[in-house]
Amino acid sequence: MSESLVPFPAVPGVGTTLEALITAGTRGAPGATGEFASLINSIALAVRIIHNRVRAAGLAGMLGYTGETNVQGEEVQKLDVIANDILCAVLEKSGRCAMVASEELDEARVTSETGKYLVAFDPLDGSSNIDVNISIGTIFCVLRAQSISGHLAEGFIQPGTKIVAAGYSVYGSSTSLVLSTGHGVHGFTLDPGVGEFFLSHPNIRCPERGNTYSINEGNWARWDDPVKKWAAWIKGEDKALGLPYGHRYVGSLVADAHRTLLKGGIFAYPADKKSPGGKLRLLYEANPMAFLFEQAGGAATNGVDRILDLIPKGLHDRTPLVIGSRHDVATFRQFALRER
Ligand code: FDP
Numbered sequence: 070m071s072e073s074l075v076p077f078p079a080v081p082g083v084g085t086t087l088e089a090l091i092t093a094g095t096r097g098a099p100g101a102t103g104e105f106a107s108l109i110n111s112i113a114l115a116v117r118i119i120h121n122r123v124r125a126a127g128l129a130g131m132l133g134y135t136g137e138t139n140v141q142g143e144e145v146q147k148l149d150v151i152a153n154d155i156l157c158a159v160l161e162k163s164g165r166c167a168m169v170a171s172e173e174l175d176e177a178r179v180t181s182e183t184g185k186y187l188v189a190f191d192p193l194d195g196s197s198n199i200d201v202n203i204s205i206g207t208i209f210c211v212l213r214a215q216s217i218s219g220h221l222a223e224g225f226i227q228p229g230t231k232i233v234a235a236g237y238s239v240y241g242s243s244t245s246l247v248l249s250t251g252h253g254v255h256g257f258t259l260d261p262g263v264g265e266f267f268l269s270h271p272n273i274r275c276p277e278r279g280n281t282y283s284i285n286e287g288n289w290a291r292w293d294d295p296v297k298k299w300a301a302w303i304k305g306e307d308k309a310l311g312l313p314y315g316h317r318y319v320g321s322l323v324a325d326a327h328r329t330l331l332k333g334g335i336f337a338y339p340a341d342k343k344s345p346g347g348k349l350r351l352l353y354e355a356n357p358m359a360f361l362f363e364q365a366g367g368a369a370t371n372g373v374d375r376i377l378d379l380i381p382k383g384l385h386d387r388t389p390l391v392i393g394s395r396h397d398v399a400t401f402r403q404f405a406l407r408e409r
Contacts, residue, residue: 087257087266104165111163115156120244132200140175146199152192167214170225170384177222187212187224189353195321204241206323210357229377235357239323249364275367278396279333282314283325291341299404326358335393347389351381355390368398372405
């Protein structure tokens, strides 16, 4: 049995730190070496450092663009680079991570010859919200290091079903870290004075059905008919069906996903005429979120098919993404299938 497959203790107490829970969760597991716990604690350390930089960004000249564009052709913000460098440096120092893949790196990068794990991340999600002080975050997932045909980087090219842990942080009114190692989902809140993540949301469950939908309505003209029909339906008046749903859209995946995970409802970034393959990245945005939503009893599809079953072709593949309450994701799917 792998050390990552050990459940968290059943009744985590008040004042429980992330580090204590992770360590207790892996202690005593057959074959446990503490490497997985150490890796997760390193990611939490990187998140705490990024939190610190985000909080001071307006004062320390860290806002604005670098003048570069990333592999996706998007303008790179200074904080994107800072967050990426922090994660790479901390994971390299940990010695537990063989390779990293990042939104900000064209290719996967070797970080340790001996590491047992691969980590894919979006170091600072919601870049367009950085300069206007709206919630942003970090998204990551952990896979086992394996070389495919002698290429370690190919280990990233696996379906999301192979993920052993995933999480995201939100740098919002507080800084939270939501994490799953495959045994449910737990939320932690940073006490900035103490510098520790404390368990604040044990065993998060995404409600079976919600009353909020989250989508960039400004893309209406670019959507296919099924998406237009679904969007018209969900904001139509029908008391018996619980309609209309309210609309919320922050424009940072971490923030929109976090609200949807806790309160239920649906977040959708479908394919459209501008982004025919979808906008969000499969390996380090859609897959980690899909893993978390499924672990919390919710669902995640590309509109029709399960996200975690998709086989990536490259590190920076994009996909349409529909996540949320099972009922709401299933209803979206019915609209999508009707016109096939
Ligand atoms: P951003 O463009 O600000 O980097 O990761 C991409 C992302 O943000 C997500 O965080 C967010 O959900 C989405 O794109 C927002 O896209 P739109 O501005 O097109 O709505």
